[in-house]
Amino acid sequence: MIADIQTFFRHLADSGINLTIFYDAFDFDRFVKGLGNTLLLIVLSAFFSIIIGSAGAAVLTLGKGPATVVVRAYVALFRNTPLLVQMYFFYFAIGSIMPVSQNEIGLPVPLLGSFSWAVISLSLYSGAFNVETFRSGVGAVHNSYEEAALALGYSRAQAFISVTVPLALRFSFASLSNNLVDLTKATTVAYAVGVAELLYVSNQIWSDSLNTIEMMNVMLLIYLGLTGAVVFIINRVEAATHLPGFGLGVG
Amino acid sequence: MGDLNLFGRLLEWMPFLLKGFGLNILMSVLAITIGTTVGTFLGLGQLSSLRIVGWPSRLATQLFRNAPWLVLLFYCIFLMPYQVSIGGSVIVLPSWLRATIGFSFPVAANFSEIVRGAVNSVPRGQWEAAEALGYRRSATLFRIILPQCITRMIPPWMNLYALLLTATPLSVIVGVEEALGRTQAAVQAMSDSRMLIPIYLSLLAMFFIYTWPINRLSLMLERRFRTK
Numbered sequence: 001m002i003a004d005i006q007t008f009f010r011h012l013a014d015s016g017i018n019l020t021i022f023y024d025a026f027d028f029d030r031f032v033k034g035l036g037n038t039l040l041l042i043v044l045s046a047f048f049s050i051i052i053g054s055a056g057a058a059v060l061t062l063g064k065g066p067a068t069v070v071v072r073a074y075v076a077l078f079r080n081t082p083l084l085v086q087m088y089f090f091y092f093a094i095g096s097i098m099p100v101s102q103n104e105i106g107l108p109v110p111l112l113g114s115f116s117w118a119v120i121s122l123s124l125y126s127g128a129f130n131v132e133t134f135r136s137g138v139g140a141v142h143n144s145y146e147e148a149a150l151a152l153g154y155s156r157a158q159a160f161i162s163v164t165v166p167l168a169l170r171f172s173f174a175s176l177s178n179n180l181v182d183l184t185k186a187t188t189v190a191y192a193v194g195v196a197e198l199l200y201v202s203n204q205i206w207s208d209s210l211n212t213i214e215m216m217n218v219m220l221l222i223y224l225g226l227t228g229a230v231v232f233i234i235n236r237v238e239a240a241t242h243l244p245g246f247g248l249g250v251g
Numbered sequence: 252m253g254d255l256n257l258f259g260r261l262l263e264w265m266p267f268l269l270k271g272f273g274l275n276i277l278m279s280v281l282a283i284t285i286g287t288t289v290g291t292f293l294g295l296g297q298l299s300s301l302r303i304v305g306w307p308s309r310l311a312t313q314l315f316r317n318a319p320w321l322v323l324l325f326y327c328i329f330l331m332p333y334q335v336s337i338g339g340s341v342i343v344l345p346s347w348l349r350a351t352i353g354f355s356f357p358v359a360a361n362f363s364e365i366v367r368g369a370v371n372s373v374p375r376g377q378w379e380a381a382e383a384l385g386y387r388r389s390a391t392l393f394r395i396i397l398p399q400c401i402t403r404m405i406p407p408w409m410n411l412y413a414l415l416l417t418a419t420p421l422s423v424i425v426g427v428e429e430a431l432g433r434t435q436a437a438v439q440a441m442s443d444s445r446m447l448i449p450i451y452l453s454l455l456a457m458f459f460i461y462t463w464p465i466n467r468l469s470l471m472l473e474r475r476f477r478t479k
Contacts, residue, residue, distance in 0.1 A: 080462040081455045082417040084424075085431055091457060093447040094436075124350055185319035189328055192424055201323060220326075232438040 018211040034201030053130020078128035087121040088174035118190035126183040137172035175232035271433035279416040286358025294366025315360035327353030328425040350422035369400035408470035
């Protein structure tokens with residue numbers, strides 16, 4: 001079966017469409033590793049950015065004074081500066097003052113590698129957008145729900161966590177799926193600090209095998225598939241958490 | 252004393268960095284101009300009742316909206332000719348110009364969605380009222396619907412511009428010497444690791460000072476138009 005596929009793509013290569021990844025084991029390995037790194041970047045950054053987003057939104061809603069100022073400043077700073085410059089700032093500037101350990105043969109090993117910095121920087125960038133998303137989700141929940149909870153004897157924090165947040169989440173899905181699509185697209189920026197993600201390995205492959213156009217098209221299709229998958233997953237979560245009679249357009 | 256020295260060296264390099272930032276602004280202004288023009292046609296195309304116009308416009312919009320900016324940039328850098336000859340005269344396309352064209356694609360697609368969203372946000376009843384008064388579809392669109400859309404399109408358009416400006420440093424990856432590229436060059440020339448944090452911070456500040464007012468203004472306009 002696999003041999004058949006390989007012969008098919010070898011023949012295809014003879015006719016001008018050279019997709020080395022489907023018949024060359026080395027290129028295939030690199031490509032799969034790159035795809036895996038991209039997926040890992042998406043999943044980890046999405047996870048942390050959602051945590052940052054919810055924490056920030058909670059502070060903006062419940063907190064007052066210096067804490068909200070800090071969150072507002074964080075959102076403004078990360079939304080109004082380029083992700084690439086942020087990543088370089090973390091990787092080169094902050095990375096230069098981080099402690100460096102040594103491995104067994106005495107070579108310096110930085111505490112955080114390029115992959116970790118990419119996850120940190122993507123999470124902080126996407127997290128800033130999620131703060132806004134969740135905050136406006138909280139704003140969309142009508143006051144009467146919180147008042148009802150308070151009347152039932154909930155404290156403000158309890159009412160926020162058990163009543164407002166579950167409802168706010170349902171208002172946030174559209175904007176959240178937008179942010180996560182943007183995050184998926186933004187993982188390509190990790191290329192610049194040398195993370196071996198999809199764009200990076202594709203670049204290596206087309207440099208070696210001189211099949212630039214083919215690899216670019218494959219890569220474009222994969223990214224379109226990934227963004228489609230993100231939208232699909234969020235839609236499924238939205239459908240699964242749907243409350244009858246509650247939502248946009250209904251009471 | 253040492254801090255003062257660092258600050259002085261930073262100031263020394265500032266004109267060099269600011270010139271690079273000028274290229275960022277130039278690229279963003281060109282790309283937003285091209286993107287807005289193409290995006291207007293794409294957006295109106297999406298609304299067309301002709302299937303042969305509507306379908307390709309929707310496809311192009313979705314394609315360029317969902318593809319990573321960096322991937323589109325790579326397409327333009329690698330697959331575009333270095334020079335074009337029109338009627339015997341040869342026009343060289345420098346990499347910054349090809350990068351600008353690369354940025355125009357996602358901008359056009361995003362603007363296309365802004366146009367479509369703005370037109371769809373006008374209540375359906377206005378189309379019906381115009382039809383009852385004997386307006387043709389195109390006359391309704393251009394004389395009744397679109398004039399109301401302009402104000403609604405300005406805030407998202409400004410956000411799009413801010414997004415575009417913060418995307419322009421990506422062009423450093425394909426070898427354009429803009430602000431980030433010049434920062435890297437300055438870092439290498441100074442070869443002093445103490446300069447890394449101040450110089451990158453000042454680069455971040457440059458972008459922030461330019462982009463933040465645009466986003467604030469857009470938020471203000473959005474609030475004003477909403478209350479009307």
